[in-house]
Amino acid sequence: MTFSKSVRLILAAVALSAAANASTIFNFDGDTLGTSTTFTDTVDGLSATFSSTADPGGFIVYQSMFETLTGNVLGDPGPAGLDNLALSVNFSQDLSAVVLDFATADFITPSPLTLTANENSTLVGSNTLSGQFLLGFTFPEGEIGFSGGVFNQIVISSTATDFAVDNINVITTGAGTTATATPEPATCALLGASLLTLGVPALRRKTARRALTK
Numbered sequence: 001m002t003f004s005k006s007v008r009l010i011l012a013a014v015a016l017s018a019a020a021n022a023s024t025i026f027n028f029d030g031d032t033l034g035t036s037t038t039f040t041d042t043v044d045g046l047s048a049t050f051s052s053t054a055d056p057g058g059f060i061v062y063q064s065m066f067e068t069l070t071g072n073v074l075g076d077p078g079p080a081g082l083d084n085l086a087l088s089v090n091f092s093q094d095l096s097a098v099v100l101d102f103a104t105a106d107f108i109t110p111s112p113l114t115l116t117a118n119e120n121s122t123l124v125g126s127n128t129l130s131g132q133f134l135l136g137f138t139f140p141e142g143e144i145g146f147s148g149g150v151f152n153q154i155v156i157s158s159t160a161t162d163f164a165v166d167n168i169n170v171i172t173t174g175a176g177t178t179a180t181a182t183p184e185p186a187t188c189a190l191l192g193a194s195l196l197t198l199g200v201p202a203l204r205r206k207t208a209r210r211a212l213t214k
Contacts, residue, residue, distance in 0.1 A: 023169065023170070023171050024043050024044050024046045024169070024170050024171075024172070025043065025167060025168065025169045025170075026041055026043055026048050026167075026168040026170070027070075027071060027072070027166055027167050027168070028041070028061050028071070028072040028073060028074050028166065029071040029072050031061045031072060032061070033061055033062060033063060033072065034060060034061065034062075035060070035061040036055075036056065036057040036058070036059060036060040036061070036078045036079050036080075037050050037051050037052050037055050037056070037057065037058050037059045037060075037074075037078065037087075038050065038051040038052075038055045038056065046091065046092060046093055046170070046172060047091070047092035048089050048090070048091050048092075048168070048170075049089070049090045049091075050074060050087065050088070050089055051087075051088045051089075051090070052076070052078075052085050052086065052087055052088065053085065053086065054076075054078075054080045054082040054085050055080070056079070056080065057078040057079030057080035057081075058076060058077075058078050058080050058082060058085050058087075059074050059075060059076045059078045059085065059087055060074070060075065060076070060077075060078035060079060061073070061074055062075065062164075064164075064166065065137075065138070065139075066103045066137060066139065066141055066164070066166075067134050067136075067137050067141060068101050068103075068134075068141050068143070068166075069101045069102075069103055069141065069164060069165075069166035069167070070166065070167075071166070072166075073103075073164045073165065073166040074087070074164065074165055074166070075103075075162060075163060075164030075165070076162045076163070076164075077162055083161045083162055084161060084162075085157075085162075086155055086156065086157040087155070087156045087157070087165065088153065088154075088155050088156075089153065089154050089155075089156070089168070090152065090153045091152045091153065091170065092152075093152065093172045093173070094119070094150045094151065094152050094172065094173045095117075095150070095151055095152060095170050095171060095172055095173065096147065096149075096150060096171050096172070096173045097145065097146070097147040097170070097171040098115070098117070098145060098146055098147075098154055098168065098169065098170045098171075099143065099144070099145035099168075099169045100115075100143070100144060100145070100156075100165050100166070100167060100168040100169065101141065101142070101143055101165065101166045101167045102131065102141065102142055102143070102144060102156070102158075102163055102164065102165050102166075103131060103139045103140065103141045103142075103163060103164045104130075104131055104139060104140055104158050104160035104162075104163045105139060105160050105161050105162040105163060106131075106139060106140050106160050107138070107139075110130040110131045110132060110133070110140035110142075111130065111140075111158050111159045111160035112128050112129065112130045112158065112159060113128065113129060113130065113131070113142070113144060113156065113157070113158040113160070113163060114126055114127070114128040114156070114157050114158065115127050115128075115144050115145075115146050115154055115155075115156055116154065116155045116156075116157075117146050117148075117149070117151035117153070117154050118151055118152070118153040118154075118155065119149070119150055119151045119152055119153075120152065120153070124148070124149040124150070124151040125146060125148050125149060126146070127144055127145065127146045128144075129142055129143075129144045130142065150173055
């Protein structure tokens with residue numbers, strides 16, 4: 001069970017609208033189990049630095065116990081042993097869109113998870129969603145994305161005690177693209193943002209229904 005096909009379609013629409021030229025996925029499968037923040041992964045020339053205010057050791061790479069998060073994941077608590085942390089991801093290039101899988105440490109009611117996008121220290125925008133319990137798995141899982149403007153940092157946080165993330169799919173801005181967009185691309189970018197806002201929750205609901213009918 002995976003959201004990947006639909007997510008690729010959504011990201012493709014956003015990529016065309018934002019004049020993006022590359023899509024890159026950070027999935028932690030190349031990281032050694034036990035790697036903790038702060039650390040940097042580089043994929044296809046794009047670097048992402050993962051950090052937390054609790055470093056060293058706020059978040060840690062561990063083997064997935066989830067359905068939609070596979071292989072290795074990054075979550076807390078890490079070696080520092082602290083909960084209720086925010087995860088910061090700083091990218092070496094500007095981005096126009098991001099989508100990632102997440103799970104929260106909840107047993108009864110799924111807690112909301114918030115993704116905030118910044119360009120350096122300036123807020124660009126944010127999105128908040130809650131996961132869903134999938135049949136046969138303990139913790140609620142979901143998928144969250146953001147598109148709109150140009151940003152080079154995301155901050156992920158939740159009201160849950162702990163959370164994990166995986167499959168961070170990002171689209172870099174095209175060569176020469178700046179935060180000042182011409183009217184036509186700007187209109188398309190709004191379309192891309194709408195696709196993410198409306199499409200991602202629908203994908204999660206569809207996946208949950210499929211799980212219940214197994």
